[in-house]
Every structure is written in structure tokens, then in C-alpha cells.
Amino acid sequence: MEIRIYLDEQRQLVEERLARYMLEPIGVFSQHIEAMRYSLFAGGKRIRPILCLAGAAAINSSENTRNLAMPVACAFEFIHTYSLIHDDLPAMDDDDLRRGKPTNHTVFGEAAAILAGDGLLTLAFELVSGPAATGIADKSRLRLIHTIAGAAGSLGMVGGQSLDMIHAGEQIGYDELRHIHQSKTGALITASVVCGGIVAGADEKQERALKAYGDNIGLAFQIVDDLLDIMATTAELGKSAGSDIKSDKVTYPSLFGVETSHTMAKEAVQEAVAALAPFDRQADPLRALAHYIVDRKK
Template sequence: MFDLKSYLKIHRQRVNASLHSYLGTGDSDVSRVTQAMSYSVMAGGKRLRPILCIAGAQAVEGDQEAVTALACALEMIHTYSLIHDDLPAMDDDEKRRGKATCHVRFDEATALLAGDALLTLAFKILATTASQFPAAEHLNWLNVIAKIASASGFRGMIEGQMRDMASEGKIISIEDLEILHGLKTGKLIEASVVSGATIAGATEIQLQALSAYAVHIGLAFQVADDILNVTGDPERLGKNTGTDQARGKNTYPSLIGLEPAQRLADRLVDKALNALDDFDKKADPLRAIARYIVERNR
């Protein structure tokens, strides 16, 4: 039986070691912005996106070592989005991953610049890594870089955040909520899975199946997050609960109720697993992660 706990531990350690090599320790002998970058990236977290990237490569029998840099870049982009999301101009959160948010630990200007620096460093890593591969593989890397840029940009994560802020205090349809979360959360999750597989040499048919898997788990992840914001333990989550309701945010529990939201998450996981029907046991990490997404308590 596949041991997800050990798999996550091994690959979190692997990703953390690589992130540390890119960012250093954040000690006093480096600049303030570098300290803020390291503080936020190394504060913990599930490392879901980089691990999905690695698992996507593994599902198509790719070299996992080749995707480590890609995985780290994805985590940097994700962390940049969290730093900005926590700012007073947006969600004004004071706690993230059990620690003070970046702007609380440092200041707003430093947090803003740390987020910007992580985003630009991520694309430097992607470009530098791509240049180390043979010319025949450059097109794959260019496609990956474009996909990640699109997923994190104004037609992806940023548009989702904009819609999230604009809809506070209003009631939107369940269809609009699905679009919002598909942009804000789902696009980067999809890019993580598909990018890892692309670099590993996946076929177009495999990429289509992995994309379908990722779209379903991306939405399931957000539904589960909405549920945890109502029912979760703040100590386990590392952040406050009840904040969605306090801010007047649209969530699946608020629009359809807690139990229907849980059933929706389960159906989405079933659809994700169905998308992997033609993959062998090498996709077991992806299957286990799909289940973990709706069963987690943090």
C-alpha cells in the first residue's frame, strides 16, 4: 500500500533543502528583503504545489531530479501570492503557517518587495535551469514557463484574487465562485502537475488527463479550505478560522451548506481519480494526494 506520509516527508525535505540553497538562512548578514523572503518561504507549509510537480513527472516515468528547480520556483510563486494576499490592502491577516505574516514580522513595504523578489527569482530559476538542458528540450521549457506565467498572472491567479476581493460583501452564484477559485487556486495547481509532466516528456494524451486531474483537485482543495475555515482548529491550521464569514467572502459552505460542500469535494476527488485510469502505479502519489486534499485537517 502506498505510504503518502513518508512520500510527503521525503519530498518536503528535498524541496526545503533546495529552497534553502536558493534563499540562504535569512541571517543578519544578508539584506532585509532577503531575510523577509527566506522567513516567508521557510515558514513551513504543505509544499503541495512542488510535490504535485514532482508527482506529475513521476507519473510519466520522468527524472525527478530534473524537476526540483521547477518545483522550487512554483513554491516561490505561491509564497509570493500569500505574502501579498496577507497585506492590509487585501485580507489583512496577521498569522500564516502558525507565525506572524511577513508584513507583521517586518513591515508592509518590505513584505511587498519580498513578494516581488520571490516572483522574479522564480522566473530567473526557470530560465537558468532551462538553459542547462539540450536545445531539443528548450521548447518544452518555454511552454512550461509560459504556462506558469499565465497561471500566476492576470488571466489566472491575479484575476482570481481580484474577483475574490470584488465579491466581498456580495452574494455570487455557485458558477461564478467556481470560476473565481479555478483562477485563484486552480490554475497554479494545474500548472504544477502539468509542468512537471511536460518536462518529463509526457505525451499530449497524458497531459490532457493530468490537466483534468489537476482541475478537479484544485477545486476540491479550495472547497476543503472553505470547510476548514469554518470547522478547523486554528492551532493545526496555523491561521485564524471564521475569517471568511467575517469578511463577507463567498464560500461553498456559505452558498450550499457544510454537508453539501463536503459531498462536492468528494465528487471532485472521484473525478480526479477517474482521470488517472490509464496511468499505472507510478501515479499512486497523485491518487493519494487527491484523497489527502479532502481528508486533511490543516
């Protein structure tokens, strides 16, 4: 399949639903909502919602299943955007550019940016638990909420970010580095694929396969991110290049070098594709996405 055409089509579908689900900047909360919208609609690849939709399609590729998965997919983009807003804060990575635009706190102020992130995080759970997702059985919705919260929380993305900050400037080894990024980056990526499967009614074997796929593409995604940070330009990335070096963080290239890091990313993609062996051609988008993640330039 032509992955870029697929990504463009899926991104457009996600953008349309994000516009439908996102609050409008009217009434007494208009300034707060405007700050939320600024980062949500600043662009982005929408990889996590697309992975959610592709995970659902691997089980059932009907339009009805896609529609059921869409609010869950958009919830992942709300959470991802919240994490970017908070990552960029002066107390965190202290960046002034994201997706080619000034970061949220440089436009709206630090307090407003914190609250914009908080608003997006909680809106994600409102979306999955509310009317937009009523077509999903209550038992499955409870599992979705539990899975998303675990991936986003203290033993997932938030915990990984905490470890990343704690160990900044320290010389840590591979086991510590991988644990940080399995939590900080990988947890939400894995959850997006698995939750797509949950929406579509995946059985235990299929869920395990989707989790193995997600774990491996999460690893590949982070390795490529580390490589791009030192090899791409700020203009190409849409965010500050070299930020890992500036923050004195241990990365895959700093531990293993560029060439070995490339090899590790490719091996992770091979493992991800191998995990999809139980699936037929309905999982081809997931296979193509795995290769796209390791070949991307930004």
C-alpha cells in the same frame, strides 16, 4: 501507499532544494532577502512542488527526471509563498498569522512585505530560465515559463484574487464562485501537475489527463479550505480561522452547506482519480495525493 510517509520524504527533498536555490541574506540586499526567506521557510505543506514532482513521476519515475523537475517544483513554491505574503496584506485579507507565525508585513512592514513577494515571484522565473534548469530542453523550458506565467497572472491566480476582492460582501452564485477559485487556487495547482508532465516529456493525451486531474483536485482543495475555515481552529490551521466570515466572502459551505460541500469535494477527487486511468502505478502518488487533499485537517 502510505501518503504521510511519501509527503514527508518529498517535503524533505523540496526543503533541501529550496535552501539551495534561495538567495542568502548577505550584502546590500540582506534585509530584503531576509524578508523573502522568512515566509519561504516558515513551514508549509509544499503541496504544489510535490504535485509537480508527482506529475513528472507519473510519466517517468527516474531519479534524473525528478532532478530535472526540482527547480520547476521549487519555482511553484516561490510563487505560492509570494501569493500568501500579498494575500495577508492589510489591503487584502488583513491577516496577522500565517503558518503559525506572524505574517510578513507584521514583522518587516507593509512595504518590505510587498517587495518580498515581488522578489519571490520574479526569482521563480529566474530559476526556471537559469542554470538550475539547463537540463531541460529550451523548447520545453519556454512552455514551462509560459504555462507558469499564465497560471500565476491576470487570467489565473492574480485575476482570481482580484475577482475575490471585487465580489467580497456580494451574494454571488455558484458559477461566479467556481470561476474565482478556478483562477485564484486551481490554476497554480493544475499548472504544477502539468508542468511536471512537461518536464518528463508527456504526450498530448497525458497532458490532458494531468490537466483534468489538476482541475479537479484544485476544486477539492478549495472546498476543503472553505470547510476548514469554519470547522478548524486557528491553532490547527496556523492562520486565522473564520477569516472568510470576517471578510464576508461567499464560500462553498455558505452556498451549499457543510454536508453538500463535503460531497462535492469527494466527487471532485473521484473525477481526479478517474482522469488518471491512462497511467500505471507510477501515478499512484497522484492518486494518493487526491485523497489526502480531501481528508486533510489543515
